[in-house]
Amino acid sequence: MIRVKNLGLKSYILPLLLLAFSANSLAIDFEDAVFPELASSARALAMGNAYIAKVDDVAAVYYNPAGLGTVRKTHFHISNFHFELNKGWLDIATKGSVGTMASNFMDGFDLNGQRKLLLNNKGTISHQRFNFLPNFTTRYFSIGYLLSKRTRSTIGNETDAKFEYADRRDHGPYVALNLSLFGGVFKMGGSATYLNRKELQGERDANTEFAITSSDEKKGSAVIVVAGTKLTLPITFLPTFSAKMNNALQQKFSVGSTAGAPNDIKNSIDLGFSLTPQIGKVVRMHLEINYKDFAGKYSGISTNRKITLGMELDFARTFFIRAGYGDGWGSGGIGIKSQTLEFDLTTYAVDTTTNEFRGKEDRRFAVSISYGF
Numbered sequence: 522m523i524r525v526k527n528l529g530l531k532s533y534i535l536p537l538l539l540l541a542f543s544a545n546s547l548a549i550d551f552e553d554a555v556f557p558e559l560a561s562s563a564r565a566l567a568m569g570n571a572y573i574a575k576v577d578d579v580a581a582v583y584y585n586p587a588g589l590g591t592v593r594k595t596h597f598h599i600s601n602f603h604f605e606l607n608k609g610w611l612d613i614a615t616k617g618s619v620g621t622m623a624s625n626f627m628d629g630f631d632l633n634g635q636r637k638l639l640l641n642n643k644g645t646i647s648h649q650r651f652n653f654l655p656n657f658t659t660r661y662f663s664i665g666y667l668l669s670k671r672t673r674s675t676i677g678n679e680t681d682a683k684f685e686y687a688d689r690r691d692h693g694p695y696v697a698l699n700l701s702l703f704g705g706v707f708k709m710g711g712s713a714t715y716l717n718r719k720e721l722q723g724e725r726d727a728n729t730e731f732a733i734t735s736s737d738e739k740k741g742s743a744v745i746v747v748a749g750t751k752l753t754l755p756i757t758f759l760p761t762f763s764a765k766m767n768n769a770l771q772q773k774f775s776v777g778s779t780a781g782a783p784n785d786i787k788n789s790i791d792l793g794f795s796l797t798p799q800i801g802k803v804v805r806m807h808l809e810i811n812y813k814d815f816a817g818k819y820s821g822i823s824t825n826r827k828i829t830l831g832m833e834l835d836f837a838r839t840f841f842i843r844a845g846y847g848d849g850w851g852s853g854g855i856g857i858k859s860q861t862l863e864f865d866l867t868t869y870a871v872d873t874t875t876n877e878f879r880g881k882e883d884r885r886f887a888v889s890i891s892y893g894f
Contacts (some may be wrong), residue, residue, distance in 0.1 A: 549673045549722070553691055558584055567854030571847065579598065579656050582712045587699060589710050604887065605651075632731075635672075667691060672687070697711065697735040739778060742775050758798045777862075869885055871885070
């Protein structure tokens with residue numbers, strides 16, 4: 522009798538466990554815990570995304586608006602372009618003959634096309650991200666327009682694995698302001714973006730053709746405010762303490778489709794500390810550590826994954842060498858800066874698991890190009 526009862530109990534428990542696991546096993550998300558910025562910077566990513574104390578360019582709008590107080594030159598950048606792909610995307614989209622490669626390359630930018638490519642490359646994660654941020658920026662002020670798209674997808678190794686995907690498109694105008702006090706020792710700032718978002722996240726049968734319709738997408742708009750502060754002590758090595766709050770006013774998206782509103786942007790807090798020693802007449806070093814999501818708004822993410830480290834060597838404010846450590850993996854890059862052109866080339870990686878530390882590496886390659894006057 523006892524064995525019969527145990528078997529009966531197991532017959533109920535096992536399906537419940539499988540149901541619970543399947544409800545929480547979606548591997549693809551937008552990685553907002555460690556990368557909460559609405560627009561990425563290749564410079565920041567090369568430094569492990571540890572950038573909220575250093576930021577002194579237009580990236581301050583989303584990394585820390587207090588950084589506008591250290592912008593050195595006024596510029597109008599008609600193109601501010603960031604593009605990145607991961608090793609998985611390159612593997613599935615650039616295989617085969619020249620003719621096949623051209624077809625695969627185009628499929629790589631479409632969700633249904635990615636599904637077809639991943640069927641022959643199960644276990645691979647495809648990632649792509651694009652930002653365009655034309656802007657006018659001067660010390661204490663920036664105004665511009667954000668266009669951003671990011672997509673991730675995968676098919677597991679199991680025979681009946683689903684096609685999992687996450688796609689997000691953002692656009693909208695922004696304005697940012699900064700106030701510097703006590704001779705620049707203390708800075709604070711804020712940016713406001715009228716953000717229009719389309720978001721798609723889910724899974725489908727991996728063997729079935731599909732087309733995305735407007736009813737599939739969550740749509741909405743909201744005014745998203747990013748607020749930040751910096752305290753720089755006027756002593757050797759310029760120790761700097763910084764803090765940045767995402768969605769500071771805790772705004773929710775309006776409901777713009779039958780699928781509902783996009784997921785809320787969490788009111789997370791990032792902290793930073795940096796040192797900037799002068800190591801030569803024209804050479805400076807910047808060292809920074811950040812703690813992402815200090816208040817723990819994102820559950821199930823290892824603390825070790827939220828600690829990021831970055832280093833930058835600055836040669837006459839013209840040539841830069843960078844290295845970092847973020848989300849459990851190393852990063853690096855180079856940068857060139859002139860009066861009209863800024864160019865950054867970066868490689869970084871993320872952890873593909875939901876909460877493990879150094880679970881599995883997703884290596885990425887990014888380039889940022891900004892041209893203007």
